[in-house]
Amino acid sequence: MVCNLNVYVPSSSHLPSTTNGLFLQGHKPWLDTGDLRKKGSEVFLEGITKLVRDALASDESYADSTITTEDVLNAIDCGQSQGGSNGCHWVLDPIDGTRGFVRGEQYAVGLALLVEGKVVVGVMACPNLPLSSAVVERDDKSCQDNVGCLFFATTGSGAYVQPLNGNSPPHEVRVSSNENLEEAKFLESYHMPIPLHSSIAKKLGITALPVRIDSQAKYAAVSRGDAEMYLRFTLVGYREWIWDHAAGSIITTEAGGVVCDAEGTPLDFSKGKRLDHNRGIIVTTKKLKPLILKAVRESIEEEKHLRV
Numbered sequence: 575m576v577c578n579l580n581v582y583v584p585s586s587s588h589l590p591s592t593t594n595g596l597f598l599q600g601h602k603p604w605l606d607t608g609d610l611r612k613k614g615s616e617v618f619l620e621g622i623t624k625l626v627r628d629a630l631a632s633d634e635s636y637a638d639s640t641i642t643t644e645d646v647l648n649a650i651d652c653g654q655s656q657g658g659s660n661g662c663h664w665v666l667d668p669i670d671g672t673r674g675f676v677r678g679e680q681y682a683v684g685l686a687l688l689v690e691g692k693v694v695v696g697v698m699a700c701p702n703l704p705l706s707s708a709v710v711e712r713d714d715k716s717c718q719d720n721v722g723c724l725f726f727a728t729t730g731s732g733a734y735v736q737p738l739n740g741n742s743p744p745h746e747v748r749v750s751s752n753e754n755l756e757e758a759k760f761l762e763s764y765h766m767p768i769p770l771h772s773s774i775a776k777k778l779g780i781t782a783l784p785v786r787i788d789s790q791a792k793y794a795a796v797s798r799g800d801a802e803m804y805l806r807f808t809l810v811g812y813r814e815w816i817w818d819h820a821a822g823s824i825i826t827t828e829a830g831g832v833v834c835d836a837e838g839t840p841l842d843f844s845k846g847k848r849l850d851h852n853r854g855i856i857v858t859t860k861k862l863k864p865l866i867l868k869a870v871r872e873s874i875e876e877e878k879h880l881r882v
């Protein structure tokens with residue numbers, strides 16, 4: 575399994591007093607158990623083990639299990655696969671959009687299966703995503719009360735959503751059929767403002783402000799037709815982790831959308847833990863792709879001239 579542990583080790587190496595499975599962020603991403611195995615981390619590790627025990631105890635089938643700290647360390651180390659183009663790899667992001675999770679807003683649990691470097695299964699739970707639409711007014715109480723979506727897709731079989739509480743059966747999702755860019759909605763991350771996004775949106779004639787959402791729930795939102803476009807132009811040199819995109823990308827493509835880089839090339843998940851792609855990620859509908867790629871090309875050219 576290729577896994578983002580998604581846990582940030584607090585500088586004190588102690589559990590925060592308000593422990594509920596949330597560990598403070600803002601420090602280095604934790605990609606193996608190296609720090610946890612060090613002397614001085616015992617309290618932190620004990621705390622994590624207790625959380626695991628408590629979670630298992632709440633499920634009858636695991637009620638009798640006795641999990642030790644060593645079991646927890648070994649389980650974490652099962653997530654050390656480097657991925658790649660050979661064989662099968664599960665790709666897991668247990669809490670994607672950590673910042674949204676901390677704020678009590680959007681986050682996602684993303685799981686995907688890579689076979690020979692291609693994503694063939696994607697499952698994404700979005701516990702705080704409204705069942706109606708991701709693009710809702712902040713004070714729209716009815717939407718905020720009705721949240722929790724489970725999206726899933728397998729190659730060639732379409733993409734589906736169902737309420738996370740299982741109260742109704744899954745139904746198929748399709749991307750928006752809207753071609754009127756003046757009415758289009760576009761999504762981006764909360765990471766620093768990206769001037770290129772505004773430039774692209776302006777060229778396309780999109781009048782609405784971008785809607786900012788944490789996590790790969792943005793892919794799910796495009797797959798359901800909540801928005802027509804998700805742009806992700808990060809700092810030059812930032813290389814994306816595959817777990818931030820694997821589940822989301824198959825859900826959008828199976829819903830009839832496209833996921834590509836600034837040159838229109840599909841994302842390549844076969845090169846290890848990082849995505850190997852040209853600059854930028856564009857998530858949109860097949861109809862809008864050519865128009866968006868043109869605006870992207872022009873905006874990148876203008877940006878180059880501004881730098882000279």
Ligand SMILES: Nc1ncnc2c1ncn2[C@@H]1O[C@H](COP(=O)(O)O)[C@@H](OP(=O)(O)O)[C@H]1O
Nearest residue numbers: 580669670671672673763764765788789808818
């Ligand atoms: N400055 C940055 N620019 C781009 N991506 C970043 C970033 N800092 C963190 N990320 C990655 O972007 C993911 C969140 O994406 P988004 O901004 O769409 O919510 C993070 O996943 P985690 O939250 O799982 O760490 C992290 O892997």
Ligand SMILES: [Mg+2]
Nearest residue numbers: 667670671818
């Ligand atoms: Mg992530």
